Amino acid sequence: MAIYKHTYKNYTGARTETWSRFLILTRFGFARVYQSNFLLLFIIACLFYPLACAAYIYLSHNAPFLAALNIPARLLPQIDGRFFYFYSIVQGALAYLLTAFVGPSLVSPDFANGAMPLYFSRPFSRTEYVAGKIGVLLVLLSLITWIPGLVLFAIQASIAGWDWTKLNLWLAGSIVLGLFVWIIVLALIGLALSAWVRWRIAAGALVLGVIFAGAGFGTAINGLMRTNYGALIDLTQVAHTIWSYLFRYDTGTEMSVTSAWIVLGLTCVICLWLLAKRVRPFEVIK
DSSP: OOGGGOOOOOOOSOOOOGGGTHHHHHHHHHHHHHTOHHHHHHHHHTTHHHHHHHHHHHHHTOHHHHHHHTOOGGGSOOSSHHHHHHHHHHHHHHHHHHHHHHHHHHHHHHHHTTOHHHHHTSSOOHHHHHHHHHHHHHHHHHHHTHHHHHHHHHHHHHHHOHHHHHHTHHHHHHHHHHHHHHHHHHHHHHHHHHHHOOSHHHHHHHHHHHHHHHHHHHHHHHHHHTOSGGGGGOHHHHHHHHHHHHTTOOOOOOSOHHHHHHHHHHHHHHHHHHHHHHOOSSOOOO
16 A cells, blocks of 8 residues: 555554663563563572571470470571671672573563664653663562561561560661672672673673682682781672671771772762663664
8 A cells, every 4th residue: 555545643642651671671670580481480580588587586486395395495697787788698699699590581682683773762861771670680689688688687587576675776777788789789880881881601701700800809808918908909808897786786897987988989979880881772882
């Protein structure tokens, strides 16, 4: 049929609200994640330790069970800052492994296939693109970090009673703050590095390399220079310092909490700068 015989009309259907358009990218990002059975199994495996912690909390308050095993309740580790500090270490480690798996699959294909002009030919800003992509990581990482942590706190509070809850309410705030800041840093690292490396497998290896190489180089600097400043490039040590402070558990670290917060802040700024340089509706080819 000749084009002049077509009748064209403006779109009159429902429109997505401007403030929520970035959620379209988040929705399709989840659809991509759900296609991978390995990632789904890994996310489920990440919940084994919180389930074990929940079982421990319940059994530690079960007097008949302890009596049957002849275990004095006073000898069991208490549910306090130390308990949630080690919980944060375990789930925080699993969080950056999950970031290395999920992060590159969200961003690298867009750059490898030249899809950025297609995104920005639509009513998407660069901020909305980053928000839509990072939303996938934040939700997935929250499901294995601070959300199960709050559930564990709620279980302990319901069993121990109101007196324990009043004295330890600060633990809930420490769980949310400590782990949410950590997953924000991980999500930014995952997106920033994946935006600069087009090959998805290489991007995932680079994300893991930042964590492991930082620990190795930090130890080498401390050994060669006889200083403690090398630990500042070890993000895991930085996170442990912040968690030990938030959970009021002395680990004997020599890094100051102020320095740890500054390092995390600088890491986020660098990642945002890398994303701002890379996430553009055009590409310069030299």
